[in-house]
Amino acid sequence: MTGKTLYDKIWDAHLVHEAEDGTSLLYIDRHLVHEVTSPQAFEGLRMTGRKVHAPDKTIAVPDHNVPTTAGREDPANMTEDSRIQVAALDTNAKEFGIHYYPVSDIRQGIVHIVGPEQGWTLPGMTVVCGDSHTATHGAFGALAHGIGTSEVEHVLATQTLIQRKGKNMKVEITGNLLPGVTAKDITLSVIGHTGTAGGTGYVIEYCGEAIRALSMEGRMTVCNMAIEGGARAGLIAPDEKTYEYVKGRPHAPKGAQWEAALAWWKTLYSDDDAQWDKVVTIRGEDIAPVVTWGTSPEDVLPITAVVPAPEEFTGGKVDAAKRSLDYMGLKPGTRLQDVEIDTVFIGSCTNGRIEDLRAAAAILKGKKIAVKRAMVVPGSGLVRAQAEAEGLADIFKEAGFEWRLAGCSMCLAMNPDQLAPGERCAATSNRNFEGRQGRGGRTHLMSPAMAAAAAVTGRLTDVREMM
Amino acid sequence: MEKFTKLSGVAAPMPLVNIDTDMIIPKQFLKTIQRSGLGKNLFDEMRYTTEGQEIPDFVLNKPAYRNAQIIVAGENFGCGSSREHAPWALLDFGIRCVISTSFADIFYNNCFKNGILPIVLPQEEVDKLMDDAQRGANAVVTVDLESQTITGPDGGTITFEVDAFRKHCLMNGLDDIGLTLEKSAAIEVFEAQAAQSRPWV
Numbered sequence: 001m002t003g004k005t006l007y008d009k010i011w012d013a014h015l016v017h018e019a020e021d022g023t024s025l026l027y028i029d030r031h032l033v034h035e036v037t038s039p040q041a042f043e044g045l046r047m048t049g050r051k052v053h054a055p056d057k058t059i060a061v062p063d064h065n066v067p068t069t070a071g072r073e074d075p076a077n078m079t080e081d082s083r084i085q086v087a088a089l090d091t092n093a094k095e096f097g098i099h100y101y102p103v104s105d106i107r108q109g110i111v112h113i114v115g116p117e118q119g120w121t122l123p124g125m126t127v128v129c130g131d132s133h134t135a136t137h138g139a140f141g142a143l144a145h146g147i148g149t150s151e152v153e154h155v156l157a158t159q160t161l162i163q164r165k166g167k168n169m170k171v172e173i174t175g176n177l178l179p180g181v182t183a184k185d186i187t188l189s190v191i192g193h194t195g196t197a198g199g200t201g202y203v204i205e206y207c208g209e210a211i212r213a214l215s216m217e218g219r220m221t222v223c224n225m226a227i228e229g230g231a232r233a234g235l236i237a238p239d240e241k242t243y244e245y246v247k248g249r250p251h252a253p254k255g256a257q258w259e260a261a262l263a264w265w266k267t268l269y270s271d272d273d274a275q276w277d278k279v280v281t282i283r284g285e286d287i288a289p290v291v292t293w294g295t296s297p298e299d300v301l302p303i304t305a306v307v308p309a310p311e312e313f314t315g316g317k318v319d320a321a322k323r324s325l326d327y328m329g330l331k332p333g334t335r336l337q338d339v340e341i342d343t344v345f346i347g348s349c350t351n352g353r354i355e356d357l358r359a360a361a362a363i364l365k366g367k368k369i370a371v372k373r374a375m376v377v378p379g380s381g382l383v384r385a386q387a388e389a390e391g392l393a394d395i396f397k398e399a400g401f402e403w404r405l406a407g408c409s410m411c412l413a414m415n416p417d418q419l420a421p422g423e424r425c426a427a428t429s430n431r432n433f434e435g436r437q438g439r440g441g442r443t444h445l446m447s448p449a450m451a452a453a454a455a456v457t458g459r460l461t462d463v464r465e466m467m
Numbered sequence: 468m469e470k471f472t473k474l475s476g477v478a479a480p481m482p483l484v485n486i487d488t489d490m491i492i493p494k495q496f497l498k499t500i501q502r503s504g505l506g507k508n509l510f511d512e513m514r515y516t517t518e519g520q521e522i523p524d525f526v527l528n529k530p531a532y533r534n535a536q537i538i539v540a541g542e543n544f545g546c547g548s549s550r551e552h553a554p555w556a557l558l559d560f561g562i563r564c565v566i567s568t569s570f571a572d573i574f575y576n577n578c579f580k581n582g583i584l585p586i587v588l589p590q591e592e593v594d595k596l597m598d599d600a601q602r603g604a605n606a607v608v609t610v611d612l613e614s615q616t617i618t619g620p621d622g623g624t625i626t627f628e629v630d631a632f633r634k635h636c637l638m639n640g641l642d643d644i645g646l647t648l649e650k651s652a653a654i655e656v657f658e659a660q661a662a663q664s665r666p667w668v
Contacts, residue, residue, distance in 0.1 A: 013665075016650070016653050016654055016657045017650055017653050019632065021630075021631050021632055023630075023632040025647060025650060025653070025654075027654070027657055027658075027661070029668045036497050036498075036550075037549065037550065037551065039500035040500065040501065040502050040551075043500070048644075050644070053654075057668075064497075065498065079498075081498035081499070082498060084498070084500060085498055085500060088500050122667070122668070124665075125668065130549055130551075131548070131549055132547065132548045132549040132573060134549075145573075146548075146549035146573055147549060147573070147576075148549055148550075148551035148554075148573060148576060148577035148580060149502075149551040149577075150551060150577065150580035150581070150643070151576070151577075151580070153644065154643055154644050154647065157644050157647075157648070158644060158647045158648060158651075158654065159654065159658075160647060160654060162643055162647065164630070196485060196543060196546055197485075197542065197543040197546070197569055197571070200543070200569060200570075200571065200572055201572065227573075230543070230546070230571060230572070232572045232573065253667035257666060257667040258667075260666070260667065261665075261667045264665065296485050296487075298485075315484075316482065316483070316484035316541045316542060317484060319482070319483065319484075320483060320484045320485060320541075323483065412494050412548075413494055413495075414494045414495070414497060414498065421517070431487075431489070431547060431548075433487045433489040433490070433547060434487075434489065434490060434512065435489055435490075435493050435494075435512045436489050436494075439493070439512055439517065440517075
């Protein structure tokens with residue numbers, strides 16, 4: 001008998017039923033809910049007279065719509081449609097008796113930051129949320145993926161999900177990262193290597209020395225963007241760092257249950273003789289600090305490169321690149337380091353954790369911004385409080401950054417934080433799609449340290465020159 | 468969910484690769500708490516100017532394609548977010564079938580939950596259908612789910628693959644939740660076992 005991958009093991013431990021054709025019913029341990037993709041699902045329950053099957057395993061937090069400026073508890077400071085969505089979540093959380101962190105709660109924040117922070121996310125679990133960046137939780141060795149609203153309703157009603165098993169893909173990052181290279185550079189470089197559809201149909205397990213060396217925050221950044229490579233879920237096998245991070249969190253197991261959990265968690269790794277459907281290996285030393293130049297996360301290049309010409313691509317990508325360059329207002333051959341930036345956004349479920357703020361603050365200490373505006377949006381109220389306690393908030397403010405309250409903010413512009421047409425942004429978020437940060441807005445994705453460096457110089461900048 | 472059995476309609480060509488969910492339905496329209504009414508904002512930023520005027524060059528604004536029911540698209544259609552607003556907007560516009568060489572997983576799944584049939588075909592067959600679609604309103608394409616065939620305007624037939632369970636649900640307009648609740652006993656057994664083996668969950 002051949003060995004199992006980590007994905008195989010978690011899958012098998014959650015299989016409720018498997019039909020002959022492979023259609024499977026998978027049990028869901030944690031269901032995270034936010035205000036944008038859930039109203040129609042709760043409405044569906046109401047219309048059919050169904051209840052939430054496991055309210056104790058269901059956790060809700062508003063994040064996409066909420067303003068990140070002071071006074072946001074006052075509904076008058078939200079647009080009417082945002083207010084309706086947040087109010088609907090308030091009502092649904094109360095009516096169906098699920099765990100809830102309202103805007104007024106210091107623990108509120110981006111759902112994918114709150115889940116791990118509160119110990120809801122644990123190794124070996126199945127975690128779903130009506131949000132594609134649910135892949136983030138895979139950093140704990142949990143099988144975590146985004147679902148649509150119909151599936152949100154299905155999980156609410158049954159605590160299960162109809163699935164077909166995906167294929168196994170191993171992404172190994174060998175060796176060590178060079179100075180200035182971070183988890184964000186790893187995950188962007190992998191997408192640059194495989195393309196945005198390279199992971200479609202797969203669950204990715206990230207492994208190798210460079211992944212092991214990452215903190216839990218860094219691992220969350222890597223897994224967060226698995227979906228940008230097309231994979232519904234990304235996983236990293238749990239280890240001592242994982243247990244250390246989880247231990248003592250409000251909803252983590254304690255006492256004898258902790259010991260029992262730990263014993264099981266230690267079995268969660270891919271066997272040496274496990275079968276992989278696809279393997280990608282990248283040398284850690286080959287990864288440079290990168291930025292995106294286009295409107296797809298696969299449009300990744302080292303910061304030392306120049307803007308490519310459409311003719312360098314093949315097939316449908318030629319026209320896509322032409323369209324991207326036109327949208328981005330860039331000419332082939334331009335040095336990326338000469339591209340001037342208007343705005344800097346540090347935050348999101350990709351890079352809104354304490355380590356990200358530390359990395360940016362380390363670059364910004366004692367410096368001033370040279371861009372029109374710059375904002376830091378901590379991923380949760382607790383991240384914000386910790387950054388204030390560590391003095392990071394002062395560094396940001398003295399540099400000229402706006403110090404905001406927690407939320408999704410400018411990552412997707414469903415709230416007041418948006419780019420104007422043509423405004424060019426160095427962003428630590430996850431998508432550079434057309435219009436993602438505001439209609440006509442131009443997004444360059446990068447690490448928090450790179451975004452901080454761009455803030456200081458006013459152009460895309462090689463952070464290594466500032467270290 | 469409305470059944471999908473057989474569809475004859477105009478196919479709109481959208482050869483661009485990586486058409487993402489932010490293009491299909493931009494974020495400002497996700498603030499609805501209903502499923503209906505999103506059709507007018509389908510492809511909003513490609514379809515209208517900032518002043519809200521139709522952009523004549525955009526395919527669905529051309530007279531030939533205003534009533535299109537099928538889209539023939541470039542690879543990796545529907546990449547990006549999990550927003551089911553994307554299939555809701557397509558459906559509300561009247562699109563019941565999307566044909567491409569590949570789809571993003573979550574979008575693909577979401578289509579089946581809403582009576583939309585996403586069809587994956589090899590590049591040369593998508594190219595052929597893209598040519599047919601370029602011919603506009605006179606080029607009716609027929610998609611038959613029962614026989615898993617697509618018939619082009621010239622009578623040529625292409626077969627496609629679809630998961631048997633999904634086909635069954637689509638052809639009968641079945642509600643997944645109702646089907647799963649028939650397995651309540653199995654869910655209860657699983658929960659009882661998990662309470663013993665993983666009590667911390």
